[in-house]
Amino acid sequence: xxxxxxxxxxxxxxxxxxxxxxxxxxxxxxxxxxxxxxxxxxxxxxxxxxxxxxxxxxxxxxxxxxxxxxxxxxxxxxxxxxxxxxxxxxxxxxxxxxxxxxxxxxxxxxxxxxxxxxxxxxxxxxxxxxxxxxxxxxxxxxxxxxxxxxxxxxxxxxxxxxxxxxxxxxxxx
Numbered sequence: 001x002x003x004x005x006x007x008x009x010x011x012x013x014x015x016x017x018x019x020x021x022x023x024x025x026x027x028x029x030x031x032x033x034x035x036x037x038x039x040x041x042x043x044x045x046x047x048x049x050x051x052x053x054x055x056x057x058x059x060x061x062x063x064x065x066x067x068x069x070x071x072x073x074x075x076x077x078x079x080x081x082x083x084x085x086x087x088x089x090x091x092x093x094x095x096x097x098x099x100x101x102x103x104x105x106x107x108x109x110x111x112x113x114x115x116x117x118x119x120x121x122x123x124x125x126x127x128x129x130x131x132x133x134x135x136x137x138x139x140x141x142x143x144x145x146x147x148x149x150x151x152x153x154x155x156x157x158x159x160x161x162x163x164x165x166x167x168x169x170x171x172x173x
Contacts, residue, residue, distance in 0.1 A: 018137060020110075021151050024129040025158035031169050033119035036126060037090040039169060040115060043082050046070055051164045052157070062092070078105060083112065091116035106157070107135035108150045126165060128158045 029036050039049055043066055044058030053070045060066025066082040079100035084093040095112040103109070113130035132154065136145035143149060 017139065018133045018141075018147065020131055020133060021108075021147055021154075022129070022131045023151060023154045023158060024127065025155065025162055026125055026127045027162040027166050028120065029124050029126060029166050029169050031124060032122060033090060033117050033124035036124045036165070036169060037117045039165065040117070040126070041087070041090070041092075043085070043092060043094070044068055049165045049168065050161045052160065062087075068094075072105070076105060084114075089116070090118070103135035103145060107145050107153050108132040109135060109137055111154075126162060128162060130154055130158070 041062070043062050044056050046068065047053040047056045047070070050070075052072055054073065055071045057069040057071075058066060059068075060082070062082065062085045064082055064084060068080050068082070070078040070080065072078065078096065080094045080096055082092060082094050084091075086092070091114060093112065093114040096106070096108075098109055101109070101111070109132065111130060111132040113128065116127050118125050118127070132150060134141055134145055134147045134150040136142060141147075
């Protein structure tokens, strides 16, 4: 009996679900923090600085609980909810509600993210960090929905978005 219990508990520890993944990307931008914040502060203007977003629809402005719909292409939409917003701290936090999310677009579940701007003298640093679970919630995920796919997709999104933000702010007029 004791042997059976030991075996049960040792195998049960192997059979766990996914672990929360985290990604943080930063970019230094040669512009004052107020100028950078002015570009990204409106929750409904993601299309102005994210190259993969064609348009943004918003309900609720910059108030917690606001909903935005990002259109990435014909019939490809991502729904996001604003959780926290601080004009003073130049940051906001949002999440993708699981009930509206298609893992074929972004292979994650329980996704939340924070975008912030910090002054660094006359320049600024933008940080975009997120936490999420892989797109497949059970054991043995298919390759396109595993931890590596989720981290790669979010990392790619953050890097592309921050690089584009830097480019449009630093571009000569």
